[in-house]
Amino acid sequence: MSYTALYRKWRSQTFDEIKGQDPIIESFKNQIKTGRIGHAYLFCGTRGTGKTSVAKILARAVNCENPDNGNPCNKCASCRSVLNDSSMNVIEMDAASNNSVEDIRQIRDQVQYPPVDARFKVYIIDEVHMLSQAAFNAFLKTLEEPPEYVIFVLATTEPNKLPITILSRCQRYDFRRISTETITERLHEIASSEGIAVDDEALHYIARVGDGSMRDSVSLLDQCSAFQFDHKIEYEDALNILGAVDxxxxxxxxxxxxxxxxxxxxxxxxxxxxxxxxxxxxxxxxxxxxxxxxxxxxxxxxxxxxxxxxxxxxxxxxxxxxxxxxxxxxxxxxxxxxxxxxxxxxxxxxxxxxxxxxxxYPETDTSLEGLNAKLSEIKRNIANINIDSIKNGNLTETLGKAKDFVPKEIKSDSPKKVALPKAQYEDLQLLKKEWRNICIAVPSSVVSVALKDSYVKPNREHDGMIIVTKSKACYKIISENESKDMLCKVVEDRYNKSIKFSTELSEEKENSTIYVTDDDLSKININIETEG
Structure with a gap:
């Protein structure tokens, strides 16, 4: 015999078994008991909250020969025929795959024929928001004035996609997400009946991952039990099986x-x-x-x-x-x-x-919320300054820890002029011209993003270039040897140049220094700093 998934095996069979939708259930039980049954219902809510289950229970209850306090007996011929999907009086349609005008016309033609050996003919249309606009238009008249023996139950996860003309013709019921505690209780009931050994903490986690969906939660329990069928499911097991993190x-x-x-x-x-x-x-x-x-x-x-x-x-x-x-x-x-x-x-x-x-690094977020976060960070770090250090004379060390959180003054001096060896000058001009393309070509996307707002300047103490950035986060990434090696390889492969790179964290602007070659010294009459 083939295995039946737990969520199908444990689908609710009466209104009383539906969990987490008490107001809706009470309303339908009262309608069954008083006989005040509507002709069109709209069930809205996220997946796994009981929409289809309630629709099927309602379909049995309205035709049940021996209803019990509003619930179907599930024993009479009418109930049994619905349970084994052999009833001609309950028609289910998935609008996701049957959404054309012809599908609706077929329903419109069928409703003319009364139910067989029953009071009502029930149409359950799932994912009704998937119907085409033409199909909705064709459905309007039938939905508004169906024969007295016809009940329509429309279910959807996206009621906002339904035309107002459809919404206004139905009694709407919104199914809420089921609480974690309610799902946990149901899972415990199922696990006990099925002989599944599972830890309470693991059950609660499974219920939380189900995110308000009873069906999803039961399916996750089924998944865990299949993986750990020979011993108890612990919390760590649930984490590993469901791909979660401790x-x-x-x-x-x-x-x-x-x-x-x-x-x-x-x-x-x-x-x-x-x-x-x-x-x-x-x-x-x-x-x-x-x-x-x-x-x-x-x-x-x-x-x-x-x-x-x-x-x-x-x-x-x-x-x-x-x-x-x-x-x-x-x-x-x-x-x-x-x-x-x-x-x-x-x-x-x-x-x-x-x-x-x-x-x-909240300074990368220029929104008001980012600025508020940066101010909160500054206040927090100032509050954490060690007062005892100041009293003991360690003022320099204390200020050193706090200096990163104080805005730096940006000087507006005129650009400096610096003379470079011709080869280094040519390398600088090439890198400045191609810097954006070089950054994009770096194989690591993280490094590439970190280089986005950087620029290069010559290393005046050693051969090579300095990558300058004002972002601490980017500086940490670029400063890694692996990052600099990637950059060197891109330059070497593209331009046949072997250039060493170092990094610098600075607020200095890119155009704050003018670079010329040594050969230019004899041609221009300006004050120039030469390389020592």
Whole structure:
């Protein structure tokens, strides 16, 4: 006998078995008991919240020979025929694949014939928003004034795509996302009945990953049980099977953002991807962790609000001290925008890496929110200055730690004039002319992005060139030997030039110095600094 998936085997059979939609269920039970049944219903809500299940239960209940408190008995001939898909009185149609005018005309022709051995003929149209505009127009008259024995149940995940003419002809019911606690209880019930050994923490995590969808959560439990069929499913097993990431990784990421350690940030992302974790899920889990950080900063008692072990809860409270509320809200906003972009991107890793770099350095965000985050960072670092160090005379060291957070004065002196050896001057002119193309040609996209706002100037102490950038994040990336080696290889392959590169973090503008060759000294009469 073939295996039946858990979500099909455990589909709710009565209104009372539907979880998390109590107001809707109570309404339909009352309609069945009083006989005040409408002719057209619209069920809206995200996937797996019970729309189709309620539609099928309603289809049985309206024709049930022995209803029990509004529920179908599921034992009479009418109920059994619907359950085994042999009823001629319940017609299901998927509008995603049957969305033409001809499909609707077929329904319009069928409704003329009364039900066989039943009170009502029920049409369940799933994903109704997929119907074409012409199909909607053809459906309007039938939907508004069907025969008294016809009931239409329309289900959709996107009610905003339905014409107002359809919406106005239906009783609308919005199915809410099911709470994690309700899903966990249902999963525990299923696991107990199926003999699946699973840890409570793992069940709760599966329910949370299901994101309000009972069907998705039951499918995830089915997936975990298939992988761990011979022993108990622990929390770590659920993480590994579902491609999720342990909380400690998010704590490490928050610490790396606080230290502005781009190398550490990139290493964490690399490890996550190498372990086969899904980037979209990683982003959603990171948003949830930052949400928990906000709660830890705002609420004294986190019981019932944050689902964590005591050890992780202590770490969460420590991490919450690393950033202000403004900074954490900015993180949530940036990651939420990133999550939306991921759906249409083929370079998900690059998007994630560059977003995290911007999160670490709020000065790269010129919006008002970015400026507020930078001010919060300055205040936080000033507050962390060691007063005892000042009292003990270590003022220089203390100011040294704080200097990076004080805006630097930009001088507006006239450009300096510097003489260079002819060969170095020619190399400089070539690089300045081709710098943008060279940056694009670097094989690492992260390095290429870091080089975007940089420029080159000659190294006046040694042969070669200096890459100048004012971004600390970009400076850390470019300063890596691997990054400079990539750049050297691009220049050598393209221009047959062997040039050594060093890096400099500076606010100096690109045109603050004028360079000439030694040969020009005899031709012009200006003050020039010559190479020592």
């Amino acid at each position: 909380t400690s990784v998010f704590s490490d990421m928050i610490c790396a953002l606080n230290k502005k350690d781009i190398r550490d940030i990139l290493n964490i992302i690399s490890e996550v991807i190498e372990q086969g974790r899904e980037i979209g899920q990683f982003i959603n889990d990171l948003i949830m962790y930052i949400r928990n950080l906000l709660l830890a900063k705002s609420v004294d008692n986190l019981n019932g609000l944050v689902d964590m072990s005591n050890e992780n809860l202590l770490k969460l409270k420590d991490d919450s001290k690393l950033f202000s509320v403004d900074e954490l809200l900015r993180f949530v906003r940036m990651l939420s925008e990133l999550s939306n972009q991921m759906r249409y991107s083929v370079s998900k890793r690059i998007l994630l890496e560059t977003t995290l770099m911007k999160m670490a």
